[in-house]
Amino acid sequence: MNDCQLERDGFGRLVVVDAEGVRHAGVVPVRAFPLSAPGDGLSLVGGDGRELLWIDRVDDLPEEVRALLAQDLAARDFAPTLRKLHKVSSFGVPSTWRVSTDRGETSFVLKAEEDIRRLEGGALLIASAHGVQFRIPDVRALDRGSRKLLERFL
8 A cells, every 4th residue: 555545536435546646436445354354355446346456454554544444344344233133024934034233123034044154153144135234243142032033044
């Protein structure tokens, strides 16, 4: 990042100015490992879908650059943490789940059992029919009723 600059244009889009002074507007930050190592491995992808810049560690960047990236990453990495499972409409799929998350109460549709992915350390990632990813960092930390409902789908 030493020979490049990161800024926002008048439309609020991220812009990379490379070493030759060429401006690349509409840059999108993409984490290589968003769940397991969110601070390691970040690609800045141009509007054409090609990588413009690779960043090994976000923490090594200057504070103002980290702040710019954090704004875009927060929107891109929206993945509420599921805290309690209140009810499921059926134990077959598709089913509607009513849940509490760290962002409030909501409901979503689970299309297929394959939309529940197991991650390291007992974590789960559940994809709703609308593409929202719900995280469960540790299934064992859920209350007994939530675990019982969830076990029917695992």
